[in-house]
Amino acid sequence: MLKVLILLLSIVPSLCLGADIKPVKYVFLFIGDGMSIPQRMAAEEYSNIVNGRGLAINAMKYKALTRTRSADSFITDSAASGTAIACGTKTKNGSIGVDVSGARLQSIAEVARDSGRKVGIITCVTLNHATPAAFYAHNKSRGNYYEIALDMLDSNFDFFGGGGIQMYDNSKSKRYKGSIFDLAAEKSYKLAWGAEGLAALKPGDGKAIAVGTGKGGVPLPYRIDNSSGPRIADYAKKAIELLDNDRGVFIMVEGGKIDWTCHANDAATLMHEVMDFDNAVKVGLEFAKNHPQDTLVVVTGDHETGGLTLGFGGTGYKSYIERLAFQKKSWESFRGKFAKLVKQKGKDVSFDDVKPLIEGTFGLKFLAKKGDPMGLSKSDVELLKEAFARNVESPSGRALPVACAKILDNKAGLGWTSGAHTALPVETSAEGVNAHAFSGGIDNTDIAKILKSAVR
Ligand SMILES: [Zn+2]
Known part of the structure; x- marks a missing residue:
């Protein structure tokens, strides 16, 4: 009896699907x-x-x-x-x-x-x-x-x-x-x-x-x-x-x-x-x-x-999604400008050269007043420098803009776990x-x- 009931229950939704459309x-x-x-x-x-x-x-x-x-x-x-x-x-x-x-x-x-x-x-x-x-x-x-x-x-x-x-x-x-x-x-x-x-x-x-x-x-x-x-x-x-x-x-x-x-x-x-x-x-x-x-x-x-994810370890119960408005252009726009800069400066391109582009695109600040939420921490800067080095090696890559966006997004109370799709x-x-x-x-x-x- 139970088996019949389970069978019926499994058939009913599929019958419903097209029948009353x-x-x-x-x-x-x-x-x-x-x-x-x-x-x-x-x-x-x-x-x-x-x-x-x-x-x-x-x-x-x-x-x-x-x-x-x-x-x-x-x-x-x-x-x-x-x-x-x-x-x-x-x-x-x-x-x-x-x-x-x-x-x-x-x-x-x-x-x-x-x-x-x-x-x-x-x-x-x-x-x-x-x-x-x-x-x-x-x-x-x-x-x-x-x-x-x-x-x-x-x-x-x-x-x-x-x-x-x-x-x-x-x-x-x-x-x-x-x-x-x-x-x-x-x-x-x-x-x-x-x-x-x-x-x-x-x-x-x-x-x-x-x-x-x-x-x-x-x-x-x-x-x-x-x-x-x-x-x-x-x-x-x-x-x-x-x-x-x-x-x-x-x-x-x-x-x-x-x-x-x-x-x-x-x-x-x-x-x-x-x-x-x-x-x-x-x-x-x-x-x-x-x-x-x-x-x-x-x-x-x-x-x-x-x-x-709609929450981040560093921001606890607060969210600051409005901070995303500090970003003025996409990661892709940044990538284009970065590649151009590397082309102009060649291997001599320095991290300092790219700071204005980071600040102008993502609203992040290297020299912020104390308490300014858009200020970059020491560990943020280390992370960006490391991404910069990788991106110089491959100027059409997106290591640096992705790193910048992730830092801003964490400040906004958002997290990312993957660069690919998920099963959600x-x-x-x-x-x-x-x-x-x-x-x-x-x-x-x-x-x-x-x-x-x-x-x-
Ligand atoms: Zn898709």
């Missing part, structure tokens, strides 16, 4: 890459302090704790988690849109396309990076950027927007046929460059690829470094304008640089990226408010990055039609299962 005309999926609960809550606190209000993503009605492990690892990478979220099947780390045996899977975006909907894929990193790729590509290796970009064109999706296309002209590829942008034009994709190109796109233009930077192969800049260009919120708005039609729409928007800045343990840059992502989600939530009977908005993360579950939030399906605890593969039912 209604078709929805407008489905929006937002993925914060590397965004788990610590990233969301640190940015909530920061936003409360600097803007006087929290984040829209944290005020959504339904929430589900979401497990992220991949088929072959407790700690997933973005390829396996992207595939789980997009296709509903666990795969090995590194694999895109294929299962553990290499067999092709079908993504929510492909289901939406095949049911006659229009599909948009948006990211602030490159369009053929792992997370967006999981929605249209089928490749055993996320590193095959050129081949993944060929899949992007074959998808026939209606809109791609945000960063560029990595290795778009990789003539070393065995399947090389020319620049992806030339091939895109041959496949009647309209190419739109920068803010002006994006603004000029209008409904009726047909399929489009809108690239933010004008360079073709690079992501959008970090918001802390440059907020002037189009951001993912702008692409989301444009996608709705272009794709709206009677059959319905599926739009995926990724905040991909949340992950990148967490890999560098840079919390101030993270605050700006999460707020930028939140702005994009607000576009979906605003739309849902005006189309309450026809819209589902889902927000999730693909995994946690960095082992970010993420939170999936939802609002609108079928939002109740995202309650309690789910697996990342459940997201695809539920959404596929909603777009059929």
Whole structure:
């Protein structure tokens, strides 16, 4: 009897998953890459302090704790988690849109396309990076950027927007046929460059690829470094304008640089990226408010990055997240300026040469008055000197900016445990039609299962 009961209990949730899901005309999926609960809550606190209000993503009605492990690892990478979220099947780390045996899977975006909907894929990193790729590509290796970009064109999706296309002209590829942008034009994709190109796109233009930077192969800049260009919120708005039609729409928007800045343990840059992502989600939530009977908005993360912790041994029960506002540029901006400095000064570059850059970027002070929280201790300076020496050896590395950011973050009451991903579950939030399906605890593969039912 007990065995039967256990069996029944294990079947019931899976039966519930697709069974009571209604078709929805407008489905929006937002993925914060590397965004788990610590990233969301640190940015909530920061936003409360600097803007006087929290984040829209944290005020959504339904929430589900979401497990992220991949088929072959407790700690997933973005390829396996992207595939789980997009296709509903666990795969090995590194694999895109294929299962553990290499067999092709079908993504929510492909289901939406095949049911006659229009599909948009948006990211602030490159369009053929792992997370967006999981929605249209089928490749055993996320590193095959050129081949993944060929899949992007074959998808026939209606809109791609945000960063560029990595290795778009990789003539070393065995399947090389020319620049992806030339091939895109041959496949009647309209190419739109920068803010002006994006603004000029209008409904009726047909399929489009809108690239933010004008360079073709690079992501959008970090918001802390440059907020002037189009951001993912702008692409989301444009996608709705272009794709709206009677059959319905599926739009995926990724905040991909949340992950990148967490890999560098840079919390101030993270605050700006999460707020930028939140702005994009607000576009979906605003739309849902005006189309309450026809819209589902889902927000999730693909995994946690960095082992970010909301508390630090040196700050006890206090937190000083507002100190992150002393940082003015990203770790990446620092790295660029540092490499330039090393190039100018050669091997003679000294630690003193780099002090103004450290102070100007991170707000840390070498000669601070007693009691100034931004003052560097002797051990901090030792740590920075050691990182400086390593960084001089490899000027394109990031030893010094990561060390600076970690010191500032500890002063803010935050800790990091890793430069990679962690196995911490993420939170999936939802609002609108079928939002109740995202309650309690789910697996990342459940997201695809539920959404596929909603777009059929
Ligand atoms: Zn990721």
